[in-house]
Amino acid sequence: MILNTVTNLMETAMRENTTTITLDQLPIGEHARIIEISGGKNMTRKMMGLGLKVGSEVDVIHRRGHGVVVGRNGNRIAIGGGISSRLLMQRLPDKPAQ
Numbered sequence: 001m002i003l004n005t006v007t008n009l010m011e012t013a014m015r016e017n018t019t020t021i022t023l024d025q026l027p028i029g030e031h032a033r034i035i036e037i038s039g040g041k042n043m044t045r046k047m048m049g050l051g052l053k054v055g056s057e058v059d060v061i062h063r064r065g066h067g068v069v070v071g072r073n074g075n076r077i078a079i080g081g082g083i084s085s086r087l088l089m090q091r092l093p094d095k096p097a098q
Contacts, residue, residue: 019091023058024066024084026091033057036088043086050077057092 026032034056037044047053051072058070058077066081079087 021089022085023087023089026060028060030060031092032089034087035090038086
């Protein structure tokens with residue numbers, strides 16, 4: 001099921017000709033959707049524990065090195081560089097993260 005969701009989101013991104021980029025490369029203020037979590041089941045579980053999964057939309061609030069603070073549903077989530085480089089994102093038009 002997760003594979004189908006990832007495949008559908010990636011196909012949609014390609015169809016809409018939107019840019020995909022890892023979270024650690026997004027600039028402050030960018031709004032994006034997670035389309036793939038690399039790193040296996042443990043990484044996926046860790047992200048779900050933070051309230052993030054494939055399809056989640058976030059706003060980049062702060063960056064330090066490769067570490068990123070994102071906003072989602074009024075919460076701030078700090079993500080280290082090792083993890084942020086494994087989250088493939090689809091850039092979205094500006095709007096609040098849901």
